[in-house]
Amino acid sequence: MTFTAFLLYKALLVLIVFTISLVIAMYSTYAERKVAAFMQDRLGPNRAGPFGLLQPLADGVKMFMKEEIIPTVSSKFLFILGPSIAMFTSCITGAVIPWGPALHIGGNVYPLQVTDINIGILYIMAITSIGVYGIMIGGWASNNKYSLLGALRASSQMISYEIAMGLAIIALVMHTGTLSLNKIAAMQTGWHWNIVYQPLGFVIFLICAFAETNRTPFDLPESDSELIGGYHTEYSSMKLGFYLFAEYINMFISSAIISTLYFGGYHMPFIERLGMPENLAAILGVVFLFAKIFFFIFFFMWVRWTLPRFRYDQLMNLGWKVLIPLSMFNIALTGTLMWFFGRLH
Template structure:
């Protein structure tokens, strides 16, 4: 625990935080551009070249709007709601390995804020806490549409957490570790987990859509039924926090998907061309962010392609299709792993 170590970690925390916010900011821009592309429009192009300053304009607008707190609401919880949504969204970045270690002057600097040996459980725990932001906000608004939105959100998130957890257990069985940095190191070269766990990946992807409340699972904010969903009563930057938290969750989900199933910062055959470990580390970060960008695009692609589910369809998919499928995946994984012992029985 030297002082340089502490300073380095503090700087890394701030950098990850800033990058998270920046990516979330430009995800809003990307979302509008992707929507425009898929609908054969141009999209935002007034603020700056290609509309590149649009997120700034939106942010300023959000800050400048009048702040309304409904008179019948529970004021403390009304403010705590969006704060928790934002807090839990930002907490998950701490365990993700953004790149291999850098070596400067004989000292190694890990590009992961903290490598705890229960990294996956930490992620899962923080994700399961994310529901409180929505529930508290929806209830504190004292509005029936908000409450309905909040209840939809929480039941949806609890339902999909089960399938997500079981698909992660299958992944943990094959990797044999809960530490994210070890999972990435095992996927060196082309040994990506997607090749080992294809079914688990699809289950995880679907559950990630549901956990982030993104279309086609965005029933908590279904405009045609619930006005605005859990954030009906919110205005100004509190609304901004909710919307922003969704984009941060999307970014983190993409990072987790790339880490778990797509090799994180690894790229096949790259160490044949680049030999300096520091350059490899920098390229690793670039690959990591390229993969993240791709998955963010997938999130948007799906949102602007698929219509919204009906609520009973959502629950049927979660409980009657995804959970049995993930259990089947668990069983297959177990049988394949123990195949020698099973063969010896006969």
């Protein structure tokens, strides 16, 4: 592959991944409203286009047309920086996720992953930590009590749950022996999904993923009923749209990460035995991965419309007194089992 061809292929891949995450985030807002409505025996948006499919467009236009308000008492630079960071960090995590097996076209190998850095998991952890800044800066710069409270809650919640999440990942890394998402996805062939070996780690990771994306039952940073919307109280127009959008992109990315880490990524049991051509299998792999992602996005919404919000002290108790000891136990358990049975793969 020449350098220009390589550059072109990477640029195209970046563009596709970016577009897909934006489109999925867009339609997640629609899906969220539909799922909410269906679970409450309603119909949900169904007026804009067939089945209300144009609703996200209408919402987007509305967001753009709204008056842009920057409070005079806010610090203007940080006020704009907040949503920018939130949007930026949620968009760049898609770079390390392996969307499918490599395509083979004309003797060249085209991996369906923007970049296979050997510390993919650490990269994602780092970026989600930066994501906290978006909320924190935005909440602080608004110069509003509710925003500040929301920002405080967000930062303490995300920092607490990141620990348990990191510890859950350590057990997984012990088990897989690599930090590269590509290798983790590639080794889960057949029924060797990591969930089989790491059920406890998966539950911890899932709970932490809910907390990291600020979804119910951990939506304390927003908690409309007590903080009027939390960190984005003062935001309007597209800056508010960015915050809300970033949440949906985060949801999509964390669904992708959960599928990759624990649910076999692009693998599906028994599909290798069919002996399909390589490229067709690769495309099917992408389809399987997206099916898993959509299931988890649905799961996020399902939980949101089922559970009420945690109280703040309950949240902290769960994070520090339950999840962290449990994940440490999980590490010890994984280590002991590996001592006796060796690497399970």
